[in-house]
Structure formats: C-alpha cells, structure tokens
Amino acid sequence: MIVNITLPDNTSYDITIDTLKNMTFDRKVVVVTNPTISALHLDYLTSKIDAKELSVVTIPDGEEYKRMNTIETILEHCFEHKLNRSSLLIAFGGGVIGDMTGFAASIYQRGIDFIQIPTTLLSQVDASVGGKTGINNKYGKNLIGAFYQPIAVNIDPHFLTTLPKREFGAGIAEIVKMAVTFNSDFFKWLEENDLNDEENIKVAIAKSVETKAWVVSQDEKERGLRAALNYGHTFGHVIENETNYDTYLHGEAVGIGMTMANALAVKIGYMTQEDSNRVTALLEKYDIPTTYNIKDVEDFYEHFFLDKKSLDNKIKFIVPKGIGDCEITANISKEDVIEVLKGFNS
Amino acid sequence: MIVNITLPDNTSYDITIDTLKNMTFDRKVVVVTNPTISALHLDYLTSKIDAKELSVVTIPDGEEYKRMNTIETILEHCFEHKLNRSSLLIAFGGGVIGDMTGFAASIYQRGIDFIQIPTTLLSQVDASVGGKTGINNKYGKNLIGAFYQPIAVNIDPHFLTTLPKREFGAGIAEIVKMAVTFNSDFFKWLEENDLNDEENIKVAIAKSVETKAWVVSQDEKERGLRAALNYGHTFGHVIENETNYDTYLHGEAVGIGMTMANALAVKIGYMTQEDSNRVTALLEKYDIPTTYNIKDVEDFYEHFFLDKKSLDNKIKFIVPKGIGDCEITANISKEDVIEVLKGFNS
Numbered sequence: 001m002i003v004n005i006t007l008p009d010n011t012s013y014d015i016t017i018d019t020l021k022n023m024t025f026d027r028k029v030v031v032v033t034n035p036t037i038s039a040l041h042l043d044y045l046t047s048k049i050d051a052k053e054l055s056v057v058t059i060p061d062g063e064e065y066k067r068m069n070t071i072e073t074i075l076e077h078c079f080e081h082k083l084n085r086s087s088l089l090i091a092f093g094g095g096v097i098g099d100m101t102g103f104a105a106s107i108y109q110r111g112i113d114f115i116q117i118p119t120t121l122l123s124q125v126d127a128s129v130g131g132k133t134g135i136n137n138k139y140g141k142n143l144i145g146a147f148y149q150p151i152a153v154n155i156d157p158h159f160l161t162t163l164p165k166r167e168f169g170a171g172i173a174e175i176v177k178m179a180v181t182f183n184s185d186f187f188k189w190l191e192e193n194d195l196n197d198e199e200n201i202k203v204a205i206a207k208s209v210e211t212k213a214w215v216v217s218q219d220e221k222e223r224g225l226r227a228a229l230n231y232g233h234t235f236g237h238v239i240e241n242e243t244n245y246d247t248y249l250h251g252e253a254v255g256i257g258m259t260m261a262n263a264l265a266v267k268i269g270y271m272t273q274e275d276s277n278r279v280t281a282l283l284e285k286y287d288i289p290t291t292y293n294i295k296d297v298e299d300f301y302e303h304f305f306l307d308k309k310s311l312d313n314k315i316k317f318i319v320p321k322g323i324g325d326c327e328i329t330a331n332i333s334k335e336d337v338i339e340v341l342k343g344f345n346s
Numbered sequence: 347m348i349v350n351i352t353l354p355d356n357t358s359y360d361i362t363i364d365t366l367k368n369m370t371f372d373r374k375v376v377v378v379t380n381p382t383i384s385a386l387h388l389d390y391l392t393s394k395i396d397a398k399e400l401s402v403v404t405i406p407d408g409e410e411y412k413r414m415n416t417i418e419t420i421l422e423h424c425f426e427h428k429l430n431r432s433s434l435l436i437a438f439g440g441g442v443i444g445d446m447t448g449f450a451a452s453i454y455q456r457g458i459d460f461i462q463i464p465t466t467l468l469s470q471v472d473a474s475v476g477g478k479t480g481i482n483n484k485y486g487k488n489l490i491g492a493f494y495q496p497i498a499v500n501i502d503p504h505f506l507t508t509l510p511k512r513e514f515g516a517g518i519a520e521i522v523k524m525a526v527t528f529n530s531d532f533f534k535w536l537e538e539n540d541l542n543d544e545e546n547i548k549v550a551i552a553k554s555v556e557t558k559a560w561v562v563s564q565d566e567k568e569r570g571l572r573a574a575l576n577y578g579h580t581f582g583h584v585i586e587n588e589t590n591y592d593t594y595l596h597g598e599a600v601g602i603g604m605t606m607a608n609a610l611a612v613k614i615g616y617m618t619q620e621d622s623n624r625v626t627a628l629l630e631k632y633d634i635p636t637t638y639n640i641k642d643v644e645d646f647y648e649h650f651f652l653d654k655k656s657l658d659n660k661i662k663f664i665v666p667k668g669i670g671d672c673e674i675t676a677n678i679s680k681e682d683v684i685e686v687l688k689g690f691n692s
Contacts, residue, residue: 075490107453110479143454144455146457
C-alpha cells in the first residue's frame with residue numbers, strides 16, 4: 001500500500017506500507033538508531049541497503065535523550081564521515097529517533113535528505129507523517145525543532161512482531177484518535193476488525209496515515225485544522241506530567257485523555273453517552289487505559305496552562321462531535337471542565 | 347525603494363531601502379544585537395518599535411561567537427520571556443547577527459517569524475537576501491543551519507554613517523560581484539557614480555538586492571545558478587583560511603578572490619585583460635585589496651579541497667564571461683589554475 005503526501009509547496013513523498021524493498025543509494029547513508037532496535041533489526045535493515053558508504057550511529061534509547069547533546073552526537077558522526085549536501089540520513093526506530101534524525105537532517109549543511117523507517121506502531125501511524133521534528137529542553141517537550149519533511153517513509157509491519165504489547169496498544173490509541181475525529185466509517189471498521197491480524201493492521205495504518213496526511217496537507221504549519229490531531233492530548237499531557245512520564249506511555253495517556261475529552265463532549269451536548277461508550281470499548285479491547293484518578297481537580301486544571309500551546313492563557317479543547325467529526329474550541333467554561341474532571345476519580 | 351522577493355513556494359517578503367519607519371507589533375518582540383551596534387544605534391531602533399513586549403538580547407560581537415552556544419543564549423532568552431509561536435525576532439547587526447537570529451528563529455518552537463535590520467553594507471547587500479542562516483563549528487563555517495526566510499528586511503542607510511571605512515569597502519566588493527556576474531549595465535553605472543553619496547549607495551544596494559533576489563528566486567536551495575554568487579569566494583575562502591581570518595575582512599578576501607577568478611577567466615579566454623582591469627580599477631577606487639602574496643602555490647591549491655562545497659573532490663570555479671555574465675565550471679585543469687596562482691606573488 002502506498003499513500004502519497006503532497007505538501008502545500010507541491011513537494012511530495014510516498015509512505016509505503018509493506019515489507020522493506022532493497023534500496024540502492026549512489027550517495028553516503030547514515031542510519032540513526034538506538035541499541036534496542038539495533039539488536040533486534042539492524043541486520044535486517046542493512047541487508048536491504050546498498051549505498052556508496054553506509055555507517056550507523058547509535059544513540060541512547062529514551063525520551064530523556066531527546067535533547068541537543070544527542071543532536072550534536074548525530075551531527076558529529078555526519079561530519080566525521082564527511083557527509084555532503086547530497087548525503088542521506090535514515091531514521092530507524094520509534095518517534096524519538098524520527099524526531100531527532102529529522103531535526104539533525106534539517107540543520108546539517110542547511111538541510112539534507114532523510115528517510116523514515118519507523119519501527120513502533122505509534123511512530124508508524126503518527127510521527128512519520130507531518131514533518132514535525134525536534135527535541136526537548138528544560139522548558140518543555142519539542143520546544144526546539146523544525147518542520148522538515150522526509151523524502152520517503154517506509155513502514156514495514158515486520159517490526160511490530162517484536163513490539164511490546166503495551167506499545168502496540170499505545171499505537172492503536174492514535175489510530176482510534178484519527179477515526180473518532182475525522183472518519184466514522186473507519187471507526188466502524190475498527191469496531192469490526194481485529195488489529196492483531198497483520199493484514200488488518202496494514203489497512204489500519206494506511207487509513208490513519210491517509211487521514212493524517214489529508215489533515216497535514218491542509219495545514220502544514222499547524223495554524224488551524226491540524227490542532228485537531230491533539231484530540232486527547234490536552235488532557236493526556238497533564239496526565240503524563242502529573243505522573244512524571246513514567247507511568248503511562250504517551251499513547252496510553254492519550255487514551256485516557258480521549259476518554260476525558262469525550263466526557264466533556266457529552267457534558268456540552270456534542271456527543272451521546274452511547275458514542276462515548278463505543279470509543280471506550282474500542283480502547284479497552286486493546287487494553288488501553290481509559291480511567292484515571294485525579295487527586296486534585298483544581299491542580300489538574302491549572303496544569304493546562306503550562307502547555308506551550310496555551311502561552312496566551314487560553315486552552316483549546318478538541319471536542320468530538322459524535323464520531324467522525326470534531327471541533328476546536330477555546331470557549332468551554334471552567335465550570336464544565338471541572339465538572340468533567342470530577343468524574344475521574346476511579 | 348522596495349524590492350519584493352517571491353520564493354518558489356510563493357511566500358513573499360519586502361526589502362525596504364529607506365529610513366526606518368515606525369513599527370507596531372501586537373506580539374512579543376525580541377531584538378538580537380551585539381554591544382557595538384547596541385551602543386551606537388539601539389536607542390534609534392527601539393524608538394521606532396511599539397510592541398506588546400519588547401526585550402533585547404545582546405550577544406558577543408564577532409565570527410568566533412557564531413556557534414551553538416550563542417544560539418542557546420538566544421533561545422534561552424526567548425523561553426525566559428515566554429515567546430510563543432506568534433512572537434517575533436529582530437536581527438539587528440551585521441551578517442553574524444542575521445545568520446544566528448535567523449537560525450534561532452527557524453528552530454524556536456519549530457519556527458517563528460523574524461525581521462532583518464542589517465547594519466553593515468555587506469549584510470545589507472548580501473546576507474539579508476537568500477534565507478541562509480547558520481553557525482560555524484570545528485569542522486568549518488556555516489556547516490549547521492537552515493534555509494529560513496525573514497518576513498521583512500529593512501535596510502536603513504543611516505547605519506552606514508558609523509561603519510568603518512574598511513567594512514564599507516568590504517560591502518562594495520559584494521556589490522561589484524553582483525554586477526560582474528550578472529549585470530553589465532549596473533557595472534557601467536558603478537564605474538560612473540560615487541557610492542560615498544547617500545542617494546547613490548541606496549540605488550546600488552537596491553540593484554544588488556534585486557539581482558541577488560532574482561538569482562535566489564531561481565534557486566532557493568543552491569542547486570545551480572545560485573552558486574554563481576560564490577564568484578571570488580572559492581579563492582577568497584582559501585585566503586581567509588591562510589591568513590587565519592584575522593588579516594582580511596570577508597569582503598576584502600572576496601575582492602582579492604574576484605581578481606584571481608578574473609585572471610583565470612583571462613587565462614582560459616573568457617574575459618579580456620581590459621575587462622579584468624576595469625574590475626580591478628573599480629575595486630581599488632574603494633581601497634579594496636586586489637593583490638596577495640601566495641607563498642606556496644601547491645598548498646594554496648590543496649586548500650580548495652577543504653571547502654565544504656568540494657567534499658566530492660571537485661572544485662567548481664565561477665568564472666566571469668566578460669562583464670555581466672559568468673559560468674560555473676568544474677572543468678578547469680589544475681595546470682591552468684596553478685599558472686594563474688603563480689601570478690599572485692606581489
């Protein structure tokens with residue numbers, strides 16, 4: 001399956017969802033990966049690559065290494081290997097690897113090509129589309145980076161066979177997100193099909209990628225519509241923050257966040273309780289958490305304002321309108337939000 | 347005078363060559379400058395700006411501070427002042443300030459707006475057009491950066507009144523460069539008019555900016571034509587390097603480099619000796635150096651290969667074809683180049 005992405009400036013690239021093909025490059029190639037993926041799949045990847053010169057830079061695994069130091073490690077490797085403006089980086093790993101490789105590619109000699117080969121379900125459906133690259137710093141997540149597009153994305157379901165079950169669920173959460181906000185037919189299909197089946201997961205990835213691609217093509221720089229992709233994230237970020245990023249995977253926090261956003265939608269009459277229950281049921285089918293115990297409702301509310309997207313002191317909520325549509329709104333009363341938060345004390 | 351720049355992706359901005367107008371911004375603004383410019387002109391600038399919040403970050407003066415540390419100082423200031431995606435940076439200084447402010451703007455929250463207010467003649471005619479931003483590292487100059495365009499460039503000749511005479515000449519060298527490579531009428535005009543006159547220098551800036559804008563609009567990412575802007579630079583970079591960057595200003599080294607490129611053009615029959623002499627005469631009118639003593643011709647030649655643009659082991663020379671046209675070629679024999687270099691032992 002191939003999904004073609006065309007950007008507003010008319011550049012374009014393909015997302016291929018299939019077993020990796022052999023790749024031949026008449027230029028220097030650097031693969032950026034981490035020790036986990038390297039141990040499991042690097043031989044498989046390199047057996048598919050024929051390049052003028054191939055080298056690998058392995059960076060530490062984990063969100064805490066997503067910072068400028070690590071970018072400098074990648075760049076250093078590129079300089080040592082005398083990469084020029086025609087050279088190529090390949091991001092081989094999850095979202096952290098993709099974000100950092102893309103950022104490094106964007107600033108090496110003012111920008112060189114890079115290819116995404118995402119290995120987690122989350123990065124396959126989400127991080128490999130949209131051109132968001134970046135790193136964290138002490139002020140927050142993804143605060144330094146660039147919008148920079150890969151020249152190709154290759155999604156090979158083979159890598160999912162070694163993915164821990166919880167990480168698989170975290171990826172499913174993002175798939176459900178795309179369906180709830182933009183595509184009711186896709187949501188019905190998800191209710192009826194088992195994503196543990198390899199053919200089904202390929203279809204689901206393709207559908208998610210297509211949907212996200214459509215959204216991004218409308219709004220590359222996140223001025224409007226694209227904000228809808230943050231459905232579940234406004235709440236999810238607070239949950240991740242409250243739990244020091246060590247309790248839930250990002251996708252799991254988004255799962256809970258979607259359940260909260262749905263409760264808000266029901267509260268203000270945008271969604272029926274029945275539709276909200278359907279979303280919860282679908283998430284729970286893949287063991288994605290949908291409950292959370294908010295200890296201090298006021299404190300949780302204040303946390304919204306620490307998010308970079310709220311620097312102007314307004315919180316934008318992405319609220320589903322039934323299933324398959326949504327609205328981005330800054331006009332929800334604090335009272336309504338507090339009331340909904342009070343419902344989360346399981 | 348206003349020169350409009352339209353980029354291949356159809357974004358567009360104006361370069362205004364005139365006394366600074368009052369500017370009103372309904373957003374946070376950070377001015378990036380250095381102590382020299384700050385002491386001379388910051389009050390003048392801030393008297394023209396009305397912003398939601400205005401702050402100034404002063405970074406050390408000089409090419410040796412054009413590095414990642416300084417970028418982090420700028421970003422730190424932006425985070426401390428809680429700039430958001432709608433905020434604005436203003437680069438207020440020469441090329442170093444412009445390159446770094448542009449790079450910082452390109453990576454702060456994945457890109458915020460910036461305006462160039464260049465204060466040296468060199469940056470007015472050259473660095474403020476083309477979207478090249480970046481920093482140096484131990485491997486070389488401008489090796490990390492981004493192509494990132496300002497939303498506006500304001501060129502106020504007022505700042506030239508405090509510019510040291512040598513720096514003025516270094517700027518003229520870049521003006522001459524544009525004329526020799528692309529515009530014979532402009533070259534004749536330069537021969538006939540004194541650029542120490544304020545109205546004349548405005549015309550010369552506008553003409554240079556227009557020419558460079560045309561070149562860049564054809565080739566934003568420097569794949570072809572834009573390389574012609576490196577006329578004089580292939581030689582100039584070696585001169586700068588041999589003299590540890592402490593003998594000649596960049597524009598001065600380019601002045602000598604153009605004289606060398608002209609000698610090469612005469613050697614291979616692209617230019618008459620008479621035209622070559624006209625260029626030399628124009629440069630010398632503004633006390634721009636045109637002679638240089640090469641001690642070791644072979645060593646000078648080897649230095650070409652250390653330039654990042656030659657990582658593939660081919661040197662591209664930009665050779666003028668008469669006055670007003672040029673050719674980019676990698677097909678000049680080492681013998682011819684050596685022969686020309688031998689002529690420089692004044």
